[in-house]
Amino acid sequence: MPLLKIDDLEIEVKNGTTVLEAALENGIDIPYYCYHPALEIVGSCRMCLVQVEGMPKLQVSCNTFVGEVPPERKVDGNFDMVVQTQNDLVIQERKNILEFLLLNHPLDCPVCDQAGECYLQDYSFKFGNAHSRFDEDKRVRPNEYLGSQIVINHNRCILCSRCTRFTREISGTSELFVDERGYSSKIAALEDRPLNNLLAGNVADICPVGALLSTDYVHKNRIWNLQKKSSVCQDCSVGCNIDAFYQKRKIFRLNPRENQDVNGYFMCDIGRYGFHRFEDLERVARPLFKSNGIFSEISWDTAIEKISNKFNGAEEKVAGVVSPFHTNETNFMLGRLIKGIIGTFPHIEDEEITYPSGFRISSDRSPNKRGMHDVCPSIVDDLASEINDKEIRVIYILDNEIDKEIDETWNKILTKMDFIVVQAYAMTRLAKSAHLILPGLAPFEREGTITNDQGRVQWLRSVLPNNGESRPDWEILNLLYKTGERFSDINELMKGMGEQFPSYSGMTFFKLGDQGLPLNGNLKT
Template structure:
C-alpha cells in the first residue's frame, strides 16, 4: 500500500485511489461537493483543490491518483485561498433559505461556509432568481439553491440509466432540468435527494415535516423486497419520518429503491392495527396483549382437546424474522405436535434491472419478490419438521385443521374475499 503525507500526517492508502478518497478512508475530513465514490469524477466544484509538493499548481484531489511518498497540503496559503474563493462564488446567488430549508443541519454548504468561507458577503448586487420545479412524483427542485455539482445528472445516467436530468444554459443561467415530457419517475428517483449536497433536490414526502437534528437513526434492513437493502430508519417521538440508505458494498452500495424508501408509510396508516383486539358480543374491543395471547392459547388448547392431534395450524408470514417464526412454530407444536405449518403467500413481480445509459452494464437490481425473508422462514419450517402444506392447498381447504394462528404483516391487502 502507498503511503502519503497529508498536512503533516502520514496515512496508508489503496493503490490507484485518489487523494480525496484516501483522506476520507483514513477518517480525515476534506471539503468536496461534486465527488461521489459511486459516480464518475468530473472535478467541477474545485473546492477540493490541494497543493502537491513538486507540482507547480493546485490539483483536484478527487481526480489525482496517489503515489508512494506524495506530500499533500490542504491548509497551505494557496489551498485556503482557493477554498474561500470557491465558497464566495457559490454563495453569490445562493438564497438565505437556511431557516426554512429541509437540508439545514445536514447541508455541506452550511458546514463549509462556516469552516472555509468568509464571515460576511462582499456581493451587493441582486441575486439571480430561479424557479422551483416539480421534476417527478417524489422530487422537487429548488433551482436557486443548486450549486451545479451535477451529482444528480450523473446518477440518472450512470446508475438509473434513464438520463431524465440534464444541465441547461450557461454561466449563472445554468440550471438542472428534465427533458420535456420525461419526468424523474423511475424506481431509484429518491436517491438524487440523498446525493444532493445542498437543499436543491428535496423529497416531497419529507418536506417541512421535521428538523433533521431532532431525528434519531436506527440501522435496519428493507422490508419491501428480498434484496436485503441496508437502511437507516429516521424517527422522532415514535414516528418514522423517512428512510435513508446505509452503505453496503456487497448488497445495495449507496442506493435504495423507492419501494424501500417509502415503505414506512404503512406504519402511519390509520387502518393499521395498533393493539390487541378481542371479539366480545360480536364486536372487536381493545384488550391487553397478555390477555389476548392467553385467550388465544386457551382457545387453541380447547380445539386440541375436542378434535385431537392435527387439529391446529400456523400460517407463517415471509415478513417475519427467523426468531419470530421459530418461536411461533415451537409454541404451536407444544400445543399440538401434529400441527400443520403453512407459509403465507409470496407476492412476486419481475425483477427491475437498471443499466448504464452508454455501456449497458447492470448497475442496480430491484428484486421481484416483495417480501424480505421467505428463505429464512422456509429454513425455520424445515428445521421444525412435521406436517407442512403449501399456501394454495391450504386455501383450497385441504387442511383438516380448523383452528390456528395466522401471521400477516404484509404492506398491502393479502387476503382476498375468496380466501377462507
C-alpha cells in the same frame, strides 16, 4: 504500496487511491461537493484542491491518484507523494471557491430543508467570509418540479452535477441534464421525460446542498428535531440498509445507508416512501376476542389461556401460518410451537428490476422469505389442501400485509375453522376474520433478524415505540410455550435458533452490527 504523506500523516495506500479517498479514510477533512464515491469523477466543483509537492498548480484531490514512483523521483527520499491539505494557500483557495459558490446563493438556511446537514452551510461556517463582496444582482429563478416527487430550487444549486451523473450512471435513465450554458446553466428534465424512475428519491440524498428536495419531506421538519436509527428496508428481499429519521411516534424520512454488500449507497422509492402505508392505520392495541361477531378487549392472560385451551389435546390439528414479512425469530417461534402443519400464504411476485449499475429491486416484495424457509423447513407447499386433508380446526396466523385480500379458497377455509388466531398490528381483513386477535408490532416497531435473498442476515432494528399493550411478536409466541420451554430474551432465542439451524449459529445483534453477516459466515465455532 505507495507511501503518501498528507500533512503530518504518513500512510501506505493502495496503488491508484486518490488523495481525497486516502484523506477521508484517515480522518483528514478535505471539503468536496461534486465527488461521490459511486459516481464518475468530474472534478468540477474545485473545492477539494490541495497542494501536491512538485506540481505548479493546486490539484483537485478527487482526481489525483497516488502511485508508486521510481526511487529517483521520490520526495524527501521515500515518499511517493507529499500533499498539503491545510496550508494557507489551500485554505485561501477554498475560501475563494466558496465565495464563488455563494455569490448567487439565497442564504435561506432558515427555511431550507438541508440546513443542519448541508455541506454548503458547514463549509461556509468553516471557510466562509462574514460579508459578501458581491455587489451585483443575484441570479434568481423559480423552483421547478423535475418529477412527481422531486423539486429543484435552482437558486441553491451549485451545479455539482451529481444528480445528472446519478441518472446517467446509476439508474441509467438519463432524465436529468444540464440545460443552457455557463452562468445560465441549470439542472433540467424534459417535459415529456420527467424524473419519475423508481430511484429518483436518491437525487435528493446525494444533492450536497438544498437544491433537490423530496416533496415528501419538504418543510415537514427540521433535521435537528429528528432522531436517527439504522435499520433495514422491508419492502423487498434485497434488504437495503436504511437510516430512519423519526420524531416521537412518527417517521419523517428514510434514507439509504451505505452497505457495499447489499445496496451500495442507494435505495428505491418503493422502500423510501413505503413507511407511509403504516401511518393512520386502525391499530390493534389490546388483545381482542370476538363473541357474537363483535370484538371486545380482553387481557393478555385471558387471551393466552383461551389459545392454550384450544391447543390442548388437539396439537396435531393446529395449523400455523408463518410470514415472509416477519423476522426469523418470530417465524422460528411459531414453527417450533405448531405440531400440526406449518405453511404460508401464496405469495404473488412483482416485477423484478435491475438497473445498469447493478442496483436491484426484487420481484419478491417481502423482506424475509429466505429466512422464513431457513427457520421453518417444514413449510408445506400447498397449505390450503393440507388443511383440508388433515382436517385442521384451529389456525394461528402471523398477519401478512395490511392490504392483503382474502381470496375465495381462503374464505372457505377460514369459515370452516373452529378457532382463528391472528397476530396483527392493524385491523386487516384477515384480523377481522379472526376469533382472537393478538396485538403484535408494526414493521417499524419490530426488532429481530431478517435474511435477504442473497443469504445475508441483517439486524432489523425497532425505530418506533410499541403501541398500547402490543408486544413483540416473538414474545407473544413465547407466552404460548410451556414455562420451561420459553426463552428469557431475544438473545437466548437467537442462540436457540442457531442451535437448531447451524447456519444461524453464533449470530448476535452485536455481531450483525450495521452491515449484517452472510449465512454460514465465519461465526460457526
